[in-house]
Amino acid sequence: MLEQLEELKLNALKELGAITGIKELGLWRVCYLGKKSELTRILRGLAALPVEERKLSGAQANRVKADLEATLSQKEQALREAQLVVAAEKGRMDVTLPGRPFPVGHLHPITQTIYEVCDIFASLGFQVVEGPEVEWDYYNFEALNIPEEHPARDTMSTSWVDFKTGDGRRPMLLRTHTTSLTARVVESRQPPIRVVEPGKVYRYEASDATHTPMFHQIDGFAVDRGITMADLKGVLYEFARRFFGEERKVRFRCDYFPFVEPGVEMAIECLVCGGSGCRLCGNTGWIEILGAGMTHPKVLQRGGIDPEVYTSFAFGMGIDRLPMLRYGIDDIRLFYSNDTRFLSQF
Amino acid sequence: MKVSLNWLKEYVNVSLSPSDLAHRLTMAGSEVKGTQVIGDKWEGITVGQITAINPHPNADRLRLVTLDLGTEQPTVVCGAPNLRLGDRVAFASVGAQLIDGHSGQVFRLKSAKIRGVVSSGMACSERELGISDSHEGILILPAEAPVGIPLADYLGDVIFDLDVTPNRPDCLSVVGIAREVAALTGQRVHLSEASYEESAVPVDQQISIEIAAPELCPRYSASLITGVTVAESPGWLQQRLLKYGMRPINNIVDVTNYVMLEYGQPLHAFDYQQIKGKKIIVRRAAGGETITTLDGVERLLSEDMLVIADEEGAVAVAGVMGGACSEVTDETASILLEAANFSPASIHHTGNTLRLPSEARMRFERGIRPELALPALKRATQLIVELAGGKADKGLADIYPGRLDHKPILLSTDKLKKVLGVEFSLDQIVAALTALGFDCRTEASTLEVWVTAPYWRSDIHQDVDLIEEVARITGYDKIPATLLGQPLPRQNPEPILSLKQKVRHCLIGYGFQEVITYSLTSLEMLNRLLPESRPLEPPPLRMANPMTAEQEYLRPSLRANLLATLSSNRKHEAVGVRLFELGKVYLPQPNDLPEEPEILCGLLSGSRQERSWHGGDSAFDFYDAKGVIEGLLDKLGVEVNFExxxxxxxxxxxxxxxxxxxxRLGTIGELHPKVVAAFDIADAVCLFEINLSQLLPFTAAHKMFQPVPRFPAVERDIALVVDDDVTHYRVQSIIRGFPLVAGVTIFDVYSGKQVPTGKKSLAYRITFQPLTHTLTDDEVDKIQQQILDKLSQELGATLRRQAP
Incomplete structure (x- = not known):
């Protein structure tokens, strides 16, 4: 019996040694350690043996079983490791081939700019509001100190909607500036107010490299006790610093807009020539970015805010010009011709 | 407005360099857009007088010209047609830098032999000097030009091109700019009152003036000069007008233009003999009245226009253009000179209606002060007497119904600080305002001052106007930059804004390109959206003054311009295009502004994947568009129905x-083939469109968290055979109605040989999710059988096969 066991063990180990694949290990296990294997049969037959022999053979049989199992486990581990090495070796490929394309979308550069500008002002406590693009003459002009026949109207050629009132007036228009929303805000909100008003505006103008009949603006408006022109300067300088960079010089000069007094124009040092004068800045070294000022007392009064109690500033700037300056875009029409070869660059 | 530095220097000392002066003016509100330096390159060019003209020995067209330059008398060859003995000209010596009259190139003058005669120097044309484009002959200088001095000293100048803001008509004049310069540089303006000899005849006896429309004409004043000789203006006057781009006409008209440029007050000269009845009536035009204006055009007037009339009819359109009948001609002997003031609105309206832009009109429109009329009238009368001879009648005719009392304005140091955020002493305030000609009365107070604006300023109405004056004269750079110190106002973000932002970001995540198209479109474009031609209902809003036919209507939908964008992009995009626009449409409402809902519209066309070595060349279809919307709405947490x-x-x-x-919030679909063809697109186009304004209220629903299941889910696959017209939606709705069903996913749709005709097979994976215990097979089997029974009863569905 003992010799039989020894022979069985030798055969089993010999066969195991010859195995090269993990699948064959399973067959080997069935053959030598399975329910119908010789070893199992011997182990089951032990009960029929006399006590002495049973002890001896039993111990031996169990030892053989344990040996085989241990060796199998070692062998399996060795084979699995070898397999991993092979797997790592195999499957070489050209990693320079492009990956599977995932489509990439882009926001329109104007949208991106509006979000960026709004974020800057939001961080200064300004809330973003939007309003109607088709507007009454009153909010676009009258309420902003621009009565009919005012010369400022000539500078904002207006697209009028074909709508007449009973008395023959034509009071509906496409807003020429987002300041029309300021006229609404002043009427509908109570101080303290801090808002920015981005959106589309329209002019009755033929298209060329610097004009389109539709473009974008953002207006800003703050009302509270104790707001000063120094605050206006601080807020706008902060905007310029964040949008155009720390080192970009900024200029604040006197200008006129009917709805502010004192009036301001803010310019930045030319991005192309850095102030020495070039075609972009008309040889002045400066590029006008926005108009601003302390809100005219009449505008506040008309909206029901007492200018003796509250002071206020307002500003307005063109949006389209900002990405044009930043990216060196020389034709505003590119924004609205929507060629994806242009748009996908941003 | 152009301003000559030389002219400016007649009224104010200028010590700043031209560029510094330009900077100061710009910062203080009158932006200098351009500075043209005349004569900075005129080294070696002097004023010479022609002393002899002799024929060229070898050429008929050339002459030998001898010039007196004071120190020397060179003889040069000259081919100009306008040579005249005694004329003063610009002479360039060898080495001078000139501009070639033909090529426009800059060159240095060299000594040259012309047809055998050596010529060292030349007489120059305006073009060669860089003054203008005139090259027909040499430049003839005024007779008073001093012989021998450098031309730059005589003719050199700096011309500033100023952008004068509409509130400052006083700055549309040399004197006005001189006042600004004086205030900014601490100088005084020298301006003496005009004086001239008068005859004994009082002007009132020669002309009577009546203002019949005082609401449109606050003031009308006039002088009468008799015995004038109408002739060419002297050279200096012509030169000045030319620098301002005005064509010299004669000494009378030129004086009116000159004084307008000098003082900012438009003037008009009538031939006194042509004024019928010796009477000027300022009145509204009669309906149907016509006048032939100076440009020879007959113009139809209306009752809202103001005219200057005599007893017989209109002789001028007030403030806009004179009439031909009363024009000053060479025969004119007596001049009725008008300096008036007209209502800005009326002038604007009349000028616009007649489409007549003019320098005079621009000044009236911006509201010059009536007080300006007399100083300008006197000045012009003086100049006419000087230049055209004659004598002025005694006194001035002056009707002034619109006299206004300008009350002083109170300005306090407190108010100034409140607006500017920086403290100014009363002395500083008074100094700044006084420099500008304001009258300041402090009445022993150290905190406030009563201020009256000078007569030329029409833009000062309240204290903030004065504050701006102080700030701009002191310099805006003196104002500090502070950030708002007040507590933050309460924020009430508009929910539509964050919805729009989420939608945009979601779509670019799906690979869409955002576009922005014009809000205006044409009827033709909108009609392309309709396969069968019929009127648009409701009709879109039309513009009263469309710029072009392409921009005549406000878009009632984003589709047309978006499809046009797709069409133009498909021409160069080899792969598929995914575009979206998020913007307003404009829906007319009776007697009100249009409704402006925010619409999302997206288009997909072409191949779904980029062509790559990974394969894949399938085209977008309906289900891509639907997938986008399903994904988007899932992200927004909105459940919708598809009908x-x-x-x-x-x-x-x-x-x-x-x-x-x-x-109804929107639509998903493939565009009608006729519509696709109308937009010249080759492939099918899929569209989705959602009204975000309507969607908004449904996105606000408060969401509660769902616990992550603790017990394993069980999945079962079933394949059903149903009639062709049974929709997935109905099947899914039934399955979803059963307890424990957490998900229903359709993974196969089949119709063909394997199923009977008129039927289709739908394969579903149903996910059962227990909440309280682990499900047994029996439990699942039971529910599944119930599901199958109900599908069979309601939809006639049979089980095709059940996956193991």
């Missing part, structure tokens, strides 16, 4: 309406 659509622009059977609680 049968009836959008005329879409393929009749490949479309679905998006609804929620009975509201």
């Amino acid at each position: 049968k659509g009836s959008d005329a622009s879409l393929h009749p059977s490949k479309q679905v309406a998006i609804t929620i609680a009975g509201n």
Whole structure:
């Protein structure tokens, strides 16, 4: 019996040694350690043996079983490791081939700019509001100190909607500036107010490299006790610093807009020539970015805010010009011709 | 407004360099857009007088000209046609830098032999000097030009091109700019009152003036000069007008233009003999009245226009243009000189209606002060007497119904600080305002001052106007930059803004390119959206003054311009295009502004994947568009229904309406082939469109978190055979109605040989999710059988096969 066991063990180990694949290990296990294997049969037959022999053979049989199992486990581990090495070796490929394309979308550069500008002002406590693009003459002009026949109207050629009132007036228009929303805000909100008003505006103008009949603006408006022109300067300088960079010089000069007094124009040092004068800045070294000022007392009064109690500033700037300056875009029409070869660059 | 530095220097000392002066003016409100330096390159060019003209020995067209330059008398060859003995000209010596009259190139003058005669120097044309484009002959200088001095000393100048803001008509004059310069540089303006000899005849006896429309004419004043000789103006006057781009006409008209440029007050000269009845009536035009204006055009006037008339009819359109009948001609002997003031609105209206822009009109429109009339009238009368001879009648005719009392304005140091955020002493305030000609009375107070604006300023109405004056004269750079110190106002963000932002970001995540198209479109474009031609209902809003036919209507939908964008992009995009626009449409409302809902519209066309070595060249279809909307709405947490659509622009059977609680929010579909063809697109186009304004209220629903299941889910696959017209939606709805069903996913749709004709097979994976215990097979089997029974009863569905 003992010799039989020894022979069985030798055969089993010999066969195991010859195995090269993990699948064959399973067959080997069935053959030598399975329910119908010789070893199992011997182990089951032990009960029929006399006590002495049973002890001896039993111990031996169990030892053989344990040996085989241990060796199998070692062998399996060795084979699995070898397999991993092979797997790592195999499957070489050209990693320079492009990956599977995932489509990439882009926001329109104007949208991106509006979000960026709004974020800057939001961080200064300004809330973003939007309003109607088709507007009454009153909010676009009258309420902003621009009565009919005012010369400022000539500078904002207006697209009028074909709508007449009973008395023959034509009071509906496409807003020429987002300041029309300021006229609404002043009427509908109570101080303290801090808002920015981005959106589309329209002019009755033929298209060329610097004009389109539709473009974008953002207006800003703050009302509270104790707001000063120094605050206006601080807020706008902060905007310029964040949008155009720390080192970009900024200029604040006197200008006129009917709805502010004192009036301001803010310019930045030319991005192309850095102030020495070039075609972009008309040889002045400066590029006008926005108009601003302390809100005219009449505008506040008309909206029901007492200018003796509250002071206020307002500003307005063109949006389209900002990405044009930043990216060196020389034709505003590119924004609205929507060629994806242009748009996908941003 | 152009301003000559030389002219400016007649009224104010200028010590700043031209560029510093330009900077100061710009910062203080009158932007200098350009500075033209005349004569900075005129080294070696002097004023010479022609002393002899002799024929050239070898050429008929050339002359030998001898010039007196004071120190030397060179003889040069000259081919100019306008040589005249005694004339003063600009002479360039060898080495001078000139501009070639033909090529426009800059060159240095060299000694040259012309047809055998050596010529060292030349007489120059305006073009050669860089003054203008004139090259027909040499420049003839005024007779008073001093012989021998450098031309730059005589003719050199700096011309500033100023952008004068509409509130400052006083700055549309040399004197006005001189006042600004004086205030900014601490100088005084020298301006003496005009004086001239008068005859004994009082002007009132020669002309009577009546203002019949005082609401449109606050003041009308006039002088009468008799015995004038109408002739060419002297050279200096012509030169000045030319620098301002005005054509010299004669000494009378030139004086009116000159004084307008000098003082900012438009003037008009009438031939006194042509004024019938010796009477000027300022009145509204009669309906149907006509006048032939100076430009020879007969113009129809209306009752809202103001005219200057005599007893017989209109002799001028007030403030806009004179009439031909009363024009000053060479025969004119007596001049009735008008300096008046007209209502800005009336002038604007009349000028616009007649489409007549003019320098005079621009000044009136901006509201010059009536007080300006007399100083300018006197000045012009003086100049006419000087230049055209004659004598002025005694006194001035002056009717002034619009005299206004200008009350002083109180300005306090407190108010100034409140607005500017920086403290100014009363002395500083008074100094700044006084420099500008304001009258300041402090009445022993150290905190406030009563201020009266000078007569030329029409833009000062309240204290903030004075504050701006102080700030701009002191310099805006003196104002500090502070950030708002007040507590933050309460924020009430508009929910539509964050919805729009989420939608945009979601779509770019799906690979869409955002576009922004014009809000205006044409009827033709909108009609392309309709396969069958019929009127648009409701009609879109039309513009009263469309710039072009392409921009005549406000868009009632984003589709037309978006499809045009797709069409133009498909021409160069080899792969598929995914575009979206998020913007307003404009829906007319009776007697009100249009409704402006925010619409999302997206288009997909072409191949779904980029062509790559990974393969894949399938085209976008309806289900791509639907997938986008399903994904988007899932992200927004909105559950919608899809119902049968009836959008005329879409393929009749490949479309679905998006609804929620009975509201139709949008559409998904493939565009009607006729519409696709109308936009010149080769492939099928899929569209989705959602009204975000309507969607908004449904996105606000408060969401509660769902616990992550603790017990394993069980999945079962079933394949059903149903009639062709049974929709997935109905099957899914039934399955979803059963307890424990957490998900229903359709993974196969088949019709063909394997199923009977008129039937189709739908394969579903149903996910059962227990909440309280682990499900047994029996439990699942039971529910599944119930599901199958109900599907069979309601939809006639049979089980095709059940996956193991």
